Amino acid sequence: MTFEVYIHVPFCMRRCGYCDFNTYTARDLGEGASRGNYARMAVREMELVRAWQAAHGIREQKAATVFFGGGTPTILPAADLVAMLDAVRRIWGIEPDAEITTEANPDTVDADYIKRLADGGFTRISFGMQSAVPHVLATLDRRHTPANVEAGLRAADAYGLRSSVDLIYGAPGESLEDWRTSVRTAIGLGVNHVSAYALTIAPHTKMGRMIAAGALPKPSDDDEAAKYEIADEAFADAGLHWYEISNWARPGYESRHNLGYWRNVDWAGIGPGAHSHYRLEGEAAGVASSSLESSVVDNPQSKDCGAGDAVARHDDAGFRKTAATAPGISSISVAAGSVGLRAWDIAHPRTWAHAINAGTVPWGGCEGITAREDREETLMLGLRLREGFDTSRFAGIIPDDAWVSLQSEGLITLAPGSRAGQGCIAVPTLRGRLLNDLIIEHLFDHL
Amino acid sequence: MIEPKNKPGFTDQSLIRNFCIIAHIDHGKSTVADRILQLSGIVPQREMHDRFLDRMDIEQERGITIKSQAVRVPWTVDGTEYTLGMIDTPGHVDFTYEVSRALAACEGAVLLVDATQGIEAQTLSNLYMAIDHDLTIIPVLNKIDLPSAEPDKHAEEIAGLIGCKPQDVLRVSGKTGEGVADLLDTIVMDVPAPHGDPKAPARALIFDSVYDSYRGIVTYIRMVDGELKSREKLHMMGIGMTHDPIEIGVISPDMTPTKALGAGEVGYVITGAKDVSQSKVGDTITSAIKPASEPLPGYRDPKPMVYAGLFPIDNAQFPELRDALDKLKLNDAALIYEPETSVALGFGFRCGFLGLLHMEIVCERLEREFGLDLISTAPSVPYEVTAEDGTVHHVTNPSEFPEGKIKKIVEPMVAADIITPKEFIGSVMDLCQEHRGEMGDMEYLSPERVEMHYRIPLAEIVFDFFDQLKSRTKGYASLDYHEDGEQAADLVKVDILIQGEKVDAFSAIVHRDKAYSYGVMMTKKLRELIPRQQFEIPIQAAIGSRIIARENIRALRKDVLAKCYGGDITRKRKLLEKQKAGKKRMKMLGHVEVPQEAFIAALSTGEAGNDRDTKDKIRAAQKADN
Structure with missing residues (x-):
């Protein structure tokens, strides 16, 4: 099974009004969870995770990709990112042709920083460009300029890093023309990869509250659909083809790390709030279902482990035992019959660091993934991709006419697969990409 | 003591x-x-x-x-x-x-x-x-x-x-x-003493009759003539039934059995009556052995004046609703009901009530005492509809309204008495006029307070009259009404169609002048309440085959979540599972999925449409008709 490592860096200079990610602006959150000490804590977590894997018969291949996300990973010194990458190499090994990416805020990196990353083994950098229009950037609380982005991209080119830009559409006050400007600008920068996301409003964010209070207009699905179509057409014309609903690239420049998520591979998530995913097969499945009596599936402490009470709940949930038998958690359990395990780190950095200091894998919760849930995930992720979903994988589960009916509604195309052993491949149409939930809900009925 | x-x-x-x-x-x-x-x-x-x-x-x-x-x-x-x-x-x-x-x-x-x-x-x-x-x-x-x-x-x-x-x-x-x-x-x-004839054959007036879960039917009586004894068979003169008394007594303040009740006394009898319809208010009780020849005057059957459909929100509760109505009926001779099926709301009962408060009380008791979650259709009154071929239809439910040309519709009227502080006379007059009220005379009860008399269609009262009266008079006006014959009126049935399919629960019989506002308001409400779907959904209001109002729910263009990376997957899967479960609770009208909540929200009378768009659309619809 392909193995990937995701490293979350939960720090930002400022929190943007729309941001719903697990990130903090304080320099030091206590228990060793500070910016300065972060790389060391993350490396310790890697060691604990590796020990846990070993204890459960999970033998991962070398990491095919490593991805640093945030937060703002580039808020840390380049040396810290490189140190964490070195730790991955030491602990799991890294494939020779691995893709090593970091996200970057355009105003936190300069040419020197990027050179250090390149020297340290990074291969790819993804800039949070968001928009090329000043008033949209202002609405999004972003302080960088399109010039920052360009400088970053040039530096990346100069040191041999692939690059990507992220765009956000649908911000309050953004016109269709504003959006065309951003799309054109991104294309004009000559990037080989673009991600474009509809702005998602979480109700508890500053922007969410302003919209609820009527101070900002509510995003409209129709507006977003129109913008999606604008982007898809313009990118395609520029030779950037969609390969996932929100991602476009020149052939060969797709993000291999992110493709891994949609292909449902294994990955270790390191850092507060990061998720991990393991398929439980063979020895690992035997270990998971036989050695563990109690069922902690969907641990109640999981969601939003708050700062204050997470420690206590962390201790209550069966992890304390493991502290005694450190290193590694030996009592995570999943329901018998689970084919996969998803675990997530404690969200708050201080509580997370406390767990690491106590010698435990700092997971805040986990769930066993049943065979049916695994099918649901495989399907819902696979149908986001241009490479499509091989319908023969669920032959006898999803009847042919369900696929055919989606095709007749213009939501998917069906074509025979090109590789040996493949059946019909279902690929969402443009309409089907926008109405992806509808497709999946129809198919969920059969799972 | x-x-x-x-x-x-x-x-x-x-x-x-x-x-x-x-x-x-x-x-x-x-x-x-x-x-x-x-x-x-x-x-x-x-x-x-x-x-x-x-x-x-x-x-x-x-x-x-x-x-x-x-x-x-x-x-x-x-x-x-x-x-x-x-x-x-x-x-x-x-x-x-x-x-x-x-x-x-x-x-x-x-x-x-x-x-x-x-x-x-x-x-x-x-x-x-x-x-x-x-x-x-x-x-x-x-x-x-x-x-x-x-x-x-x-x-x-x-x-x-x-x-x-x-x-x-x-x-x-x-x-x-x-x-x-x-x-x-x-x-x-x-207060004068009673002056019945203690020696005459017994006659007792039933002035109340209640069901008690321990004692069965308890009937409250006022002895007028003669005497009832605890061991004598009783005869109900109006409904013609004979019962063995199980107990005769007085309430002082608890039920106290006695051997007899004499002329002038107030007390109770318990018979084997199974429900209050076997022991009706207004009936005369006499002795079966030595019966009186004439009953006391004034007996009549209660007549429902307001009808509405009651449906369990969870259709699986239909049998429970039936049992609950059967139990309430024990205590409520005026409540009538029969099973009804609605495309939109499933299985329920068409119920008849004495009036709005009666309806409200029944619904509240069903919900509170029997734990039912109910949805009720808009209340309706009994109409006499004469079709062109001369057949007469007794319509208590818009679905019974005959198709085709109508010769005549007769609606029940009430005489309404409204007492209000004099500064609200103008508001009350406006309100009554809007509700097709015909003004009678007006009396000053005092220099500040006025009693106004109106003749108004009952249908207008049952809709939202009382709430409006209260709001327009800051809560000061009070209303009383009683039946006052009937009148012919220009009424029409307005149907609501979702993607061309008639939704029975929303049909209403209204005055032609109100048809447009009903149609516009209902279509607008539903446009807000029904989630967008893959295709465009027309929502129309129609009188017969003529469309009087129309709204469109535009086709859904985007539902996808833009981001789905490692941390989003569980949440996304659960969201989709939840949405799928939600769809199971939706009603299918043709191809359109309508959440149950949409029906409920549309039926709950709420804010009257006072926004500009509503007013413009109503005006446009009226104009098109003229």
Whole structure:
């Protein structure tokens, strides 16, 4: 099974009004969870995770990709990112042709920083460009300029890093023309990869509250659909083809790390709030279902482990035992019959660091993934991709006419697969990409 | 606790005083009644709790009396013990008939008026009814302990109404008990004793009949002539049934069995009757062995005036709803129901009620006492619809409205009496006019308050009239109405179509002038409530085949979540699972998925459409028609 490592860096200079990610602006959150000490804590977590894997018969291949996300990973010194990458190499090994990416805020990196990353083994950098229009950037609380982005991209080119830009559409006050400007600008920068996301409003964010209070207009699905179509057409014309609903690239420049998520591979998530995913097969499945009596599936402490009470709940949930038998958690359990395990780190950095200091894998919760849930995930992720979903994988589960009916509604195309052993491949149409939930809900009925 | 000397069945009529209390809701009738029980000594002090007489929880909570009760209370004046029969009357417009039977069981009425509020329309109509029954009226102002009480002002008003002197109006406080003993003395002095024939064959008037889960049907009676004995077979003269009495007794304040009840006395009988329809209010009980030849006057069957469909929100609760209605029916002869099927709402019952409050109370009891979640369709009244071919249809449900050309529609009318402070006369006139009311005369009850008389279609009243009356008069106006014949009217049936499919639950029979506003409002509401789907959904309002209003739900273009990376996957899967589960609860109308909540929200009358778009659309629709 392909193995990937995701490293979350939960720090930002400022929190943007729309941001719903697990990130903090304080320099030091206590228990060793500070910016300065972060790389060391993350490396310790890697060691604990590796020990846990070993204890459960999970033998991962070398990491095919490593991805640093945030937060703002580039808020840390380049040396810290490189140190964490070195730790991955030491602990799991890294494939020779691995893709090593970091996200970057355009105003936190300069040419020197990027050179250090390149020297340290990074291969790819993804800039949070968001928009090329000043008033949209202002609405999004972003302080960088399109010039920052360009400088970053040039530096990346100069040191041999692939690059990507992220765009956000649908911000309050953004016109269709504003959006065309951003799309054109991104294309004009000559990037080989673009991600474009509809702005998602979480109700508890500053922007969410302003919209609820009527101070900002509510995003409209129709507006977003129109913008999606604008982007898809313009990118395609520029030779950037969609390969996932929100991602476009020149052939060969797709993000291999992110493709891994949609292909449902294994990955270790390191850092507060990061998720991990393991398929439980063979020895690992035997270990998971036989050695563990109690069922902690969907641990109640999981969601939003708050700062204050997470420690206590962390201790209550069966992890304390493991502290005694450190290193590694030996009592995570999943329901018998689970084919996969998803675990997530404690969200708050201080509580997370406390767990690491106590010698435990700092997971805040986990769930066993049943065979049916695994099918649901495989399907819902696979149908986001241009490479499509091989319908023969669920032959006898999803009847042919369900696929055919989606095709007749213009939501998917069906074509025979090109590789040996493949059946019909279902690929969402443009309409089907926008109405992806509808497709999946129809198919969920059969799972 | 005292032991009364006068024994049931052996009390001379000259010592009996039967009276009721006429009062508006909240004017403190139950508190005064409680005080009377306390003063008489039949309720031990420690058992006294507020509102002793209102037994149903819901009555205690709402502070209104749905079912009357009859209590036998001793009261001694100048060394002579008298037996008072206190009959508690229901206080709302829907129960006019029950009130009239309670009045028929009395010789006197205490007119109880809140000294802070003055008399209200329903009280006034009950007062007129009492005067029609030749009852002796004892006017009383209550709540004189309150700082906001204006006893002098309201005494004038009452004096003007019943033709007494302001100083004859008694003043009491149910709360403190002040003046209640004087009131009891006055009842003994002023209310005439009953004057039935103790030797004649027995005749007893049923003025209430209730179902008790332990005792079965308890029937409250007022003996008029003769005597009923606990071992004699009883005969119900109106419905023609004979029962074995299981128990005869009086309430003082608990049910106390006695051997007999004599002329003039108030008490109860328990028979083997299975539900209250076998022991109806207004009927005459006589002895089966020595029957009377003529029943007492005034018996009639309760007639439903408001109809609505009741549906369980969870259709699996249909059998429970049936059981619950069967149980309520035991206690409520006026409630009628039959099964009904709706495309939109599934299985339910078409129910007939005496009026809106009756409907509200039934729904509330079904929800509260039986734990049902219900949705009710808009209330409707009975129409006589004559089709062009001359066939006459009795329409209590818009779905029964005949197709094709209509020759004539007749709708029930009511005479409405509205009492309002004079500054709201204009608002009330506007409101009545908007509701097709025809103005009768108007009287000043006092320099500040006016009683206005209108003839209005019942259909207009049952919709939202009362709420609007209250809001337009800042809560000061009160309303009473009673049936007043019928009239031919230009009514139409408006259907609502979702993607061309008629949705039965939203059909309504309305006046042609209101059809447009109903159509526009309903289509707009549904456009907001029905989630967008893959295809465009037209929502139309139609009279017959003619579309009078139209809204479109545009096709859904995007539902996908833009981001789905490692941390999003579980959340996304759960969201999709939840959405899928939500769809299972949706009703399919053709291809359109409509959430149950949309039906419920659309049926709940709420804000009237006063926005510009609604007004423009209504005007446009009317114009197109003219």
